[in-house]
Amino acid sequence: EVQLVESGGGLVQPGRSLRLSCTASGFTSGDAAMTWVRQAPGKGLEWVGLIRTKAFGATTEYAASVKGRFTISRDDSNSIAYLQMNGLKTEDTAVYYCSRGRRVSGGWYLDYWGQGTLVTVSS
């Protein structure tokens, strides 16, 4: 059974850093693009970024709203993806979801999602 479990969320002051983890099981995480999506309270889904597989250079892409502040990395030996968040702003307050990007026919679509972890940025 495919499972994704996020951890590392919590309350953090503006300007500080936080690192989220996404632990995968039930599949070979190295075969998937690991993606982060967030959802501010009462709002819609916002794509944060992804890291492709090593076969695709483990390259990363980010939304403009987080580029330069957030970094996604992966440790396939332990089936974990990370979201390093620096310079946090109050508008980064959201539930952060990890999702598996499955590559089929040239595209990465998101098929499995974790339950999410809440990040609250407040003084």
Added chain:
Amino acid sequence: DIVMTQSPDSLTVSLGERATINCKSSQSVLFSSNNKNFLGWYQQKPGQPPKLLIYWASTRESGVPDRFSGSGSGTDFTLTISSLQAEDVAVYYCHQYYNTPYTFGQGTKLEIK
């Protein structure tokens, strides 16, 4: 960036009736080399993560009831629920994975009349 616009923002439908949600992308998400639309639909119930319903615009994910169907190509897409059930109350999102940054529609809230 590709902007995804859904309509309507909210929808009220009677049990057993058809529900239709539209999604328009600001540019085509059809990949010409394989003729696939890089468009998915998700269902999100309160307190839960999104659940994949449809990918490639019209391919139903395994385990999704056949009352859910997707259609459209290029820039215009539709999610149809043929006979609304009580458990279908949720927010529905379209999502393009054609170009990064990947983007979502703003969501359509579906309720029972």
